[in-house]
Each structure stands twice: as structure tokens, then as C-alpha cells.
Amino acid sequence: MRVEVARNAGFCFGVTKAVQTAYGHTGESHVHTLGPLIHNEEVIKDLKDKGIDIVEEDKIEELTDKDTVIIRSHGVAKSVYDRLEKTGAKVLDSTCPFVLKIHRIVREASAAGKVVLIIGNEGHAEVEGIKGWCSGEYHVIGSIEAAEAFEYAESDKEICVVSQTTFNYKTFKSIVEILGRKLYNIVVSNTICNATEVRQNEAKELAACCDAMIVVGGRSSSNTQKLYEICAGECSDTYFIQSAKDIDSDTLERLKKVEHIGITAGASTPKNIIQEVFDICQI
Known part of the structure; x- marks a missing residue:
């Protein structure tokens, strides 16, 4: 194995x-x-x-x-x-410096009278912070469905689009494409953190060639949830755990029967927790 x-x-x-x-x-x-x-x-x-x-x-x-x-x-x-x-x-x-960059973008956009569209998860701490730097009109769009439903009548208004740094890159591109068809005066800043994009692409590639995939991270972690969704889309036998303690005896027995196990982890997962998961899979 x-x-x-x-x-x-x-x-x-x-x-x-x-x-x-x-x-x-x-x-x-x-x-x-x-x-x-x-x-x-x-x-x-x-x-x-x-x-x-x-x-x-x-x-x-x-x-x-x-x-x-x-x-x-x-x-x-x-x-x-x-x-x-x-x-x-x-x-x-x-x-995070990448988050501070978003604060600057929306602050300046609001000051210039632009409408801000934040692509991200409503209620997420980062999105709440971004909203707090908008002095004018803003909207949060968290899904393709929400983008399809979004309507804005004031065609003369310039619209500034930013993204939560940990948002799913594929979904971000789809939302931007939809908005681009619906809105005329739109300026898009891809503010997804490069590390997030790299981690998501890497997880997708690894999951595609594994028999089982383990995603490690906090249940409330937005970026870990997105990693799980990406991996589950490539590998039907994907597990979302917080630590090695979540791997019970039945799961371990199933894992022992496969040839290739992949492990990835969210941005809030320490190396020692990843190592513990790796070690238990080696038993």
C-alpha cells in the first residue's frame, strides 16, 4: 500500500x-x-x-x-x-497580507462610488471583515445559483468584484463568467490566494489517481470543506476528518484493502496532525 x-x-x-x-x-x-x-x-x-x-x-x-x-x-x-x-x-x-489587499481594493472602490460584489460565503469571518471595509453598496454572492439570480438595474454603475481568498477557484471562474454576461461595467480582481489555488489543484490531481482520499481539517474550515468537495468529485472513497482519532477500526480496515491512499489538509491543519494521519495509515 x-x-x-x-x-x-x-x-x-x-x-x-x-x-x-x-x-x-x-x-x-x-x-x-x-x-x-x-x-x-x-x-x-x-x-x-x-x-x-x-x-x-x-x-x-x-x-x-x-x-x-x-x-x-x-x-x-x-x-x-x-x-x-x-x-x-x-x-x-x-x-493575512492577501486579505489586507482585498480590504484596500474594496475601500478604494467604495470611495470611488463603485458597487462591490464579494464572491464568498456569507457569514465567513473573512467575508464579514471585507464587508466592513465597504463604505458604500455591496453584495455577497456565494454560489453559481446566486450569481444566476443576481440582477442589477443601474447599468451605469461600475462594479468591483473580489473574492474570499479561500473560495473554490473553479466556482469563482463560473460565477465571474455569469456576471460578465449580465453586467456591463465590471472590473474583476482575482483575489483567491495562490496557495489556495495550488492546494485545490494539487488535491484534485492526487484524488484522481488514488483509491481512497483523506482530507484533514476543522469541520468549520471553509477551505477544508472545499478541498473535501473537490476530492470527493474525483475519488468516491473520500473521508473528511479532523485528526487521526476520527479514523475508526472499520475505516482503517477498508483503507488497508486499497493500494493508493492520498492525504491532503486544510490551511489550518498543523503538520503534526497530518503526520499522525499518515502514520496510522501505514499500520
Whole structure:
């Protein structure tokens, strides 16, 4: 049996930066992450054990100048920065540079009177942050069906299109094609992170040549969910797990009967968790 791990599985640049920032402040007092740092329960628990807890946005006003707050890679709305500044808390900004680029694009587009279309998942932390940098009209489109249903009557308005960095690239292209047929004055910025695109393409190629595919990552992770959907489309025997603990004895017995197992992981999955999954598949 051959077990193959995708070359780009696991932490992306933005997540690595955020995690390193957090672990660099363990042992200090009053250190918090603004929301869960990443979509990985084991990392969140480990940080909590080391003294770094979570503060939610609705509790910002309870912070003081004795607190340190880490902004996660997803980024936040401008109003959140303003609220944090009023508390006097020290802010460590770990927003991914690619997300900051989107904030700049939509901020400038809004200031110029353009309508912003955000291709992404409504309610996702990154999308909520992007919305918070739009000072004018904006819309969120999360599916091909939503793009087909979208209508905009003001043909003279220039429309700026951006994407959630972890959005499915194939779906993004389909949505842009649909919008291009419906809207005249449209400017598209492909803001999907290159690492996301590489990871998705790599997962698709690996799944296509494997007998079984394992996708590792948090259940609430948008990019991991998209990896699972891509892999399941290529390999009928695809599993979505959070760690090696999720591989029960029945699943392990099934995996032992195949010749080629592929493993990929979302951007919030640490290398040690990927290694544990690899090791159990080798038994």
C-alpha cells in the first residue's frame, strides 16, 4: 500500500504568521485572540492551556490597556479596529497580507462610488471583515445559483468584484463568467490566494489517481470543506476528518484493502496532525 501526502497540505503563510504570533506570547498575562485563531480545535485548546484565550467581538468593550489582542489571519472590519483603539488594548495584527489587499481594493472602490460584489460565503469571518471595509453598496454572492439570480438595474454603475481568498477557484471562474454576461461595467480582481489555488489543484490531481482520499481539517474550515468537495468529485472513497482519532477500526480496515491512499489538509491543519494521519495509515 502506498500513502501519499499532498506537497502543499497544511498551514498556509497567513495561518503560519498568526500561529507564530500567538505562540510567541504564551506565558504572558491577558493575551487573547479575537475569535478562534484558526479553525483547528487542537491548536485552540493548546493555546488555551498555555494561557491564551478567546475574546469575541461583542466583548471588545470589556478590554483594557492591560490586554493584548491578536487579530487572526481572516482580518476584521474597520469598525473593529476603531473599537479596539478606544479600549487602549495592545493589538497584534496577524491579518493575512492577501486579505489586507482585498480590504484596500474594496475601500478604494467604495470611495470611488463603485458597487462591490464579494464572491464568498456569507457569514465567513473573512467575508464579514471585507464587508466592513465597504463604505458604500455591496453584495455577497456565494454560489453559481446566486450569481444566476443576481440582477442589477443601474447599468451605469461600475462594479468591483473580489473574492474570499479561500473560495473554490473553479466556482469563482463560473460565477465571474455569469456576471460578465449580465453586467456591463465590471472590473474583476482575482483575489483567491495562490496557495489556495495550488492546494485545490494539487488535491484534485492526487484524488484522481488514488483509491481512497483523506482530507484533514476543522469541520468549520471553509477551505477544508472545499478541498473535501473537490476530492470527493474525483475519488468516491473520500473521508473528511479532523485528526487521526476520527479514523475508526472499520475505516482503517477498508483503507488497508486499497493500494493508493492520498492525504491532503486544510490551511489550518498543523503538520503534526497530518503526520499522525499518515502514520496510522501505514499500520
